[in-house]
Amino acid sequence: MLSERPAHPAHPRLSRPPDPRAPVVVVGASVAGLIAAQRLAESDIPVQLYERTEPPGVRARTLIVTPELNRALGFSAEAATVNKVHTLQLYGRHRSVAISLREPDLIVERTALIGMLAARAERAGVRLAYGHEFAALEPDGDAASVAVRRRGTDCLERISARAVLAADGVRSHVARTFDAPPLPAVTVLQARVELPRTSDPGVGKVWFLPSDTPYFYWLCPESARTAAVGIVDVKPRQARAKLDHFLARHALAPFEYQSALIPLYAPNMRVTRRVGRTDVLFVGDAAGQVKVTTVGGTVSGVRGAQAAARAIAKRTNYGWESRAVNRELRLHWHIRNLMNRFRDREYDVLLQVFAGRVGRLLEIHNRDRLERVFWSMLAIQPRLPLLAADVLWRVR
Ligand SMILES: Cc1cc2nc3c(=O)[nH]c(=O)nc-3n(C[C@H](O)[C@H](O)[C@H](O)COP(=O)(O)OP(=O)(O)OC[C@H]3O[C@@H](n4cnc5c(N)ncnc54)[C@H](O)[C@@H]3O)c2cc1C
Incomplete structure (x- = not known):
């Protein structure tokens, strides 16, 4: 474990960078890492971004997000949007209600979104290295250096970092170097199915069936022909059996599954560390920036990542910069605690x-x-x- 210099208890501001010419090192080129890297580069800060996979990198995943995504990004994600949902139909055991959305929800293909963000980050000047895995964070004088390994080799490259942004997901390797406990997480499993001809592709559906899961099942139409149907569950082993049963009950035949862990936000999570005078900030899933009512982390991760970029660029307090998203996340956390019951x-x-x-x-x-x-x-x-x-x- 890395021995860490205790940070100021109140974390008043980020520290003066040990070497202002050194780059900010970002680990993880998914949504949170890319948007933070772009914002830093736009502030004329050198940014080196390392992603362990080769492009196109992350696996395909259908996401349903609010139109807040476009506002948070500051540009339209239209090119990655495969469908729009104008109505959410919610089902309980004995009741159902339709919510007609004034602004439709967006159904986004994650790989396309990440491709867009990567192109923008590189245009802003971010140096993006695929196939490079974060290996270690080491003290280097009064600063820190990041060691990355080119995949498939034993060669370590060391980069002296002005600050480190950990955007490496729910099981963050950067967090592990501080011996941080794993974030609480749930399993999300979704199947891609053919959308029945009678289903409106503009209607997303959510079923609350607490005897199956304290969370919910959902159906997101990707187009007039296909949809993603999923379950969030705290018991990963049972998720597949429950989802298959649910699909059979609704006469839906899966042709592909997508699954992963999603972290659960909790107040007082530690999202800032310090090695010497180098600040290490966690963003996106690595910081548990996920709305736990709906288990959606895309928009809140973008907002968290931009707050971290602002904190580094202006040397202000990350907690202060992310206060709006944190208030929102805390509210969802309180509601989730009730809904779980x-x-x-x-x-x-x-x-x-x-x-x-x-x-x-x-x-x-x-x-x-x-x-x-x-x-x-x-x-x-x-x-x-x-x-x-x-x-x-x-x-x-
Ligand atoms: C099936 C499924 C459906 C979902 N649906 C929705 C939805 O409908 N709406 C919504 O808002 N959210 C949804 N989510 C959640 C959303 O996808 C995540 O919250 C979001 O992708 C998190 O982005 P991120 O950039 O923080 O992390 P991630 O997307 O997890 O990216 C982490 C990146 O870090 C890289 N990395 C990891 N370790 C290393 C290392 N050692 N070195 C270098 N790079 C590394 C990874 O390869 C990856 O590219 C869903 C998730 C799943 C699994």
């Missing part, structure tokens, strides 16, 4: 509430900006705080 009856009540004025608010405000409307929802619908009180009371 829901039974069928509570989901039925929730969906009934969504059929009224609360549903109208959800049609206008997306789930990446829930904080803006949350208190209004409680104010206009007293059944929501009563529902929460009921669940908490029952658990005690």
Whole structure:
């Protein structure tokens, strides 16, 4: 384990870079790493980005994201958008409600999104090295150097780093060098299926079936012909059997599976470390920047990564720069703690509430900006705080 110089308890600002000409080293060229690298390069900071896979790198994955993605990126991800969903149909055991979205959700193909981001990062001046795996972080005078290994060789390259951005996902190798405990995580398993002819490709579906999973099943249409159907589960071994059973019940035949671990955000996670005077900042899945209500990490990861880039560029406090996304993540964490205790009856009540004025608010405000409307929802619908009180009371 790396012996770490204790950082200032309050982390007032990032430290003065040991060598301002040294690059920021970013580990991981997926969504979070690429957008952070681009932002740093746009601030005239040299950036060296290492990705262990060869291009196109990450595996294909169908994502459903809110239109907040385009606003967070600062440009349109249209080229990676394969479909748009104008309605979310939510199902409980005995009730169903449709939420018509004022701005449609985007169905994005992750490989295409990453390709777009990589091209933009390189245009901004980021030096991107594929096939290079992070191996170690070592003290180097009063700074730190990052050791990377060219895949398939034993050769280590050492780069003196002005700062390090760890964007290497849920099982971050950078975190392991600090002996950090693994982040809590859930399994996401999704199958690609043919969309039944009777299904509207503009309608996404979510099923809350707490006897199967405290999370949910979903269907995201990728086009008029195919869809991704998935489950989030805390018990990885059972996810496949449950999903196959669910698919059979809905007469859907899988032709491909996609699966991975997704970290769960928790308040007070440690996302900043320091080696000598070199700051190490964790972003995206490596920092658990995932909304735990929907287990979506794309938009919050982008917002977290940009906050880290701002903190490095301006030498400010990462916590301060990421306060907006952290407030949002904390709210989702509180809601998830309640939802984990829901039974069928509570989901039925929730969906009934969504059929009224609360549903109208959800049609206008997306789930990446829930904080803006949350208190209004409680104010206009007293059944929501009563529902929460009921669940908490029952658990005690
Ligand atoms: C099946 C599935 C469906 C999902 N659906 C949605 C969805 O609908 N909406 C949504 O918002 N989110 C969804 N997510 C979550 C979302 O994909 C992640 O939150 C997001 O991709 C995280 O991006 P990231 O850049 O932080 O990390 P990652 O995408 O995990 O990238 C980490 C990168 O680091 C690289 N790396 C790892 N170790 C090293 C090393 N030692 N050296 C160098 N490089 C390294 C990896 O190769 C990878 O490129 C889904 C996830 C899964 C698994």
